[in-house]
Amino acid sequence: MNKKFIVLVVAILCAVMVFMSCTQTPAAESSAAPAESSEAPASSEAVASESDDAGPDYSAAMDKSIGYVLAGPDIYYEQSFQVFEGLGKDLNWTITKTSSDYDPKKETNNVQDMIAKKVDAIVLCDVTTDNGAACAKLANDANIPIFFITTLPDLGGVGTPTASCSGPWYQNGVNAATWLLPQAADPANPKFVLIEGAYGQSTIELQRLGFLTYLSEQLGKTVEQVFEDNIVYNQTGGWMTDGAMNVMQDCMAKTGGDFDGIFVGNEAMTNGVRKVLETAGKDNVYPIATENGYEETWEEMKANPDLKMMVDQIASTAEGDLVFQQVRAYFAGIDFPKFVKCPITPVTPENVATANLLPYKDAAAYIALAKEGKTVDLMTTPDTSGDNPDWRSMLPLNGAKSS
Amino acid sequence: MNKVKNEIQIERPPLGKRFISSDNTYLLFGLIAFIFIVSLIAPNFATPFNFSILMEQFAVPGIMAIGMCMLMISGGIDLAVGTQLSFISCVMALVVKDMDTAIPGIAIGVAVCIAGSFGMGLLISRTKMEPFIVSLGFMAIYKGLANITTNGAEYPIPGKMGFATDIRWATLPLMVYIMIAVVIIFFLILRFTRFGRWLYAVGDNPEAAFLSGINVKNFKLSMYTINGALVALATVLMLSRNEVGNPNLGVDLEMRAIASAVVGGTALAGGKGNIIGTFLGTIWMGIISNALNIIGLSSFFQYVVTGCIIIGAVLMNQIRYKNE
Numbered sequence: 001m002n003k004k005f006i007v008l009v010v011a012i013l014c015a016v017m018v019f020m021s022c023t024q025t026p027a028a029e030s031s032a033a034p035a036e037s038s039e040a041p042a043s044s045e046a047v048a049s050e051s052d053d054a055g056p057d058y059s060a061a062m063d064k065s066i067g068y069v070l071a072g073p074d075i076y077y078e079q080s081f082q083v084f085e086g087l088g089k090d091l092n093w094t095i096t097k098t099s100s101d102y103d104p105k106k107e108t109n110n111v112q113d114m115i116a117k118k119v120d121a122i123v124l125c126d127v128t129t130d131n132g133a134a135c136a137k138l139a140n141d142a143n144i145p146i147f148f149i150t151t152l153p154d155l156g157g158v159g160t161p162t163a164s165c166s167g168p169w170y171q172n173g174v175n176a177a178t179w180l181l182p183q184a185a186d187p188a189n190p191k192f193v194l195i196e197g198a199y200g201q202s203t204i205e206l207q208r209l210g211f212l213t214y215l216s217e218q219l220g221k222t223v224e225q226v227f228e229d230n231i232v233y234n235q236t237g238g239w240m241t242d243g244a245m246n247v248m249q250d251c252m253a254k255t256g257g258d259f260d261g262i263f264v265g266n267e268a269m270t271n272g273v274r275k276v277l278e279t280a281g282k283d284n285v286y287p288i289a290t291e292n293g294y295e296e297t298w299e300e301m302k303a304n305p306d307l308k309m310m311v312d313q314i315a316s317t318a319e320g321d322l323v324f325q326q327v328r329a330y331f332a333g334i335d336f337p338k339f340v341k342c343p344i345t346p347v348t349p350e351n352v353a354t355a356n357l358l359p360y361k362d363a364a365a366y367i368a369l370a371k372e373g374k375t376v377d378l379m380t381t382p383d384t385s386g387d388n389p390d391w392r393s394m395l396p397l398n399g400a401k402s403s
Numbered sequence: 404m405n406k407v408k409n410e411i412q413i414e415r416p417p418l419g420k421r422f423i424s425s426d427n428t429y430l431l432f433g434l435i436a437f438i439f440i441v442s443l444i445a446p447n448f449a450t451p452f453n454f455s456i457l458m459e460q461f462a463v464p465g466i467m468a469i470g471m472c473m474l475m476i477s478g479g480i481d482l483a484v485g486t487q488l489s490f491i492s493c494v495m496a497l498v499v500k501d502m503d504t505a506i507p508g509i510a511i512g513v514a515v516c517i518a519g520s521f522g523m524g525l526l527i528s529r530t531k532m533e534p535f536i537v538s539l540g541f542m543a544i545y546k547g548l549a550n551i552t553t554n555g556a557e558y559p560i561p562g563k564m565g566f567a568t569d570i571r572w573a574t575l576p577l578m579v580y581i582m583i584a585v586v587i588i589f590f591l592i593l594r595f596t597r598f599g600r601w602l603y604a605v606g607d608n609p610e611a612a613f614l615s616g617i618n619v620k621n622f623k624l625s626m627y628t629i630n631g632a633l634v635a636l637a638t639v640l641m642l643s644r645n646e647v648g649n650p651n652l653g654v655d656l657e658m659r660a661i662a663s664a665v666v667g668g669t670a671l672a673g674g675k676g677n678i679i680g681t682f683l684g685t686i687w688m689g690i691i692s693n694a695l696n697i698i699g700l701s702s703f704f705q706y707v708v709t710g711c712i713i714i715g716a717v718l719m720n721q722i723r724y725k726n727e
Contacts, residue, residue, distance in 0.1 A: 067696075094699065096696060096699045097701055098696050098701070099703070101654070101655075102651055102654075103651055103652075103654045103655070104557075104645055104647060104649050104651060104652055105463075105641065105644075105645055105652060106654075108644070108645060109460050109692065109693070110696065112456045112459075112460070113456070113692070113693050113696035113697060114696065115452075115456075116447060116448075116450065116452055116453040116456055116693070116697060117445070117447050117696060117697045117699075118447050127651075128556075128557050128647065128649065130557060130559035130561070130646075130647045131557075131645065131647055131649070133561070134561070134645065134646060134647070157561070158561045158562070199554075199556050200556040200557050200649075395554065395556045396554060398554045398556055399554060400554075
């Protein structure tokens with residue numbers, strides 16, 4: 001009886017695996033490849049004929065298998081993926097998505113698995129820059145192109161990325177400081193709070209570096225002096241709303257609310273920060289600079305012209321679009337800018353009505369615009385490979401003002 | 404004399420019958436069936452390359468599962484092994500980076516790791532504190548220490564100690580052979596030595612073990628210390644593989660070690676378990692993620708499937724032991 005039960009459980013488990021794999025559309029498509037590829041020539045010919053008239057020939061980029069490795073569960077990464085996947089459908093790409101859960105060893109495992117799966121390309125949003133470089137080496141050794149997204153890859157590391165599209169994090173920091181400084185009670189001696197994202201990815205370090213560098217130029221100090229004199233609190237909220245709430249509460253307790261403005265690493269954390277300020281009766285008292293570009297934030301800005309907020313639009317949907325174009329160009333054998341940054345647009349209540357706003361949470365709307373050519377064009381995006389400041393100098397400052 | 408000796412000999416069942424009735428047999432057959440079925444769905448799964456990376460991926464969890472298995476057999480548990488690995492990896496990487504050579508970093512890291520486990524074992528063996536609670540506290544302590552050591556970032560040490568994956572025989576990296584050696588050594592210890600018999604005795608009935616002359620307190624202390632040594636070994640291999648000391652390097656390893664031991668037949672209450680079953684449990688825990696990635700299913704399914712395997716294995720063990 002026990003032996004039968006054990007065999008039954010194992011059999012059920014195996015049956016569930018088979019069932020799940022059969023119901024998975026990309027796997028079903030790939031397993032039915034012979035029939036579907038015989039139909040594919042019509043669509044690829046259509047693509048070819050259209051592209052003959054309208055531009056490059058992407059027929060060589062059809063029917064590819066892509067491994068997409070996210071750093072962890074975050075709407076930013078997810079939106080990039082959704083746009084990448086949506087645009088990839090037109091080229092009949094089979095995309096396997098996996099997440100590293102912010103675990104470096106899991107990231108290495110995921111990249112190894114994609115190599116074992118013999119994908120045609122890997123897209124990686126790395127957990128940390130150094131682990132990402134090691135993963136790039138794995139892909140290099142396997143002769144599989146690896147494209148980085150969101151985070152800045154280490155161009156001098158042990159592995160060589162094929163291409164990347166990262167966020168313009170340094171510029172975001174500069175923009176935030178540019179907007180916040182004039183609003184300080186004493187612009188010659190401002191006090192700011194930094195609510196930061198996950199450390200070690202280079203993202204937050206570049207944001208901070210840009211922020212401090214701009215202030216150092218305006219105040220005639222070194223970056224270290226600015227951090228010492230003018231940053232009253234900095235700590236990571238882990239990119240999450242609840243994390244930022246805890247950090248902001250600690251900040252209010254430590255500083256007593258004596259600061260001029262807040263630079264928050266992303267909008268999810270901004271939501272947490274604003275909840276805390278609202279509870280403390282300080283809603284819309286402190287100017288807040290942040291980035292992402294949620295659709296509801298634009299609506300709020302339009303409805304409330306007095307809102308003290310600046311949001312740098314760094315739409316992850318555009319990142320997914322640019323990386324898709326890079327991968328497509330790579331397979332088509334077309335030369336393309338290898339290391340680009342996502343477009344950035346500072347948006348405030350003053351210019352929200354006229355700014356070129358891209359869909360962020362609505363991936364379907366973005367994809368529709370992308371197919372009409374109304375989003376971003378890789379070929380006109382500058383290659384910024386030589387334009388990345390050394391962010392590692394920021395590492396010792398991670399969380400330094402929170403104790 | 405010989406007649407008396409013969410009369411008290413315990414008659415063991417034939418090898419074939421023992422093989423059929425063993426829990427490990429069903430784990431093994433289930434694994435073979437799983438590999439066969441996944442291979443049909445995804446031909447890239449059953450390739451030498453994929454098996455070599457699989458072995459590499461569960462070398463570290465396997466070593467930690469062996470330590471956890473022995474702890475659990477003795478009636479203990481250690482929830483801190485994951486964060487302990489993270490912290491020790493940061494310490495090792497810091498020293499390696501500063502001294503530009505691996506040996507001092509490894510030596511210091513191993514010493515700190517074993518000392519930490521010894522300290523936890525001392526607390527557990529000398530007081531009436533629950534191992535679950537004590538190790539939970541140490542889990543938080545190690546997590547904090549790891550982040551303090553790196554200030555929330557990480558210490559990369561590329562090219563400084565990659566021996567665990569750089570040295571290979573028959574496509575398998577050194578770390579795999581080390582894991583296999585650990586499995587064999589501790590299998591032999593638990594099966595054929597007095598230490599192994601004491602382990603089961605202490606876990607099954609500490610009072611009876613004490614009355615039979617075993618120093619239960621010192622034995623439990625030694626178990627935590629041995630576990631600390633295995634965590635140190637696992638840390639060296641993990642750091643050698645990833646070449647970066649990171650506060651999140653050991654995330655989830657404690658749960659994976661416990662799950663591997665439980666799937667392999669180790670009882671949470673103590674007194675039952677075996678090394679081979681734990682090794683097979685490690686393979687089960689590790690193969691799911693790889694299989695799902697190769698098939699092309701979202702990796703989020705792995706948590707569901709892993710949970711089902713754990714529950715199924717525990718249920719089977721409960722039914723089996725209840726009938727016995």
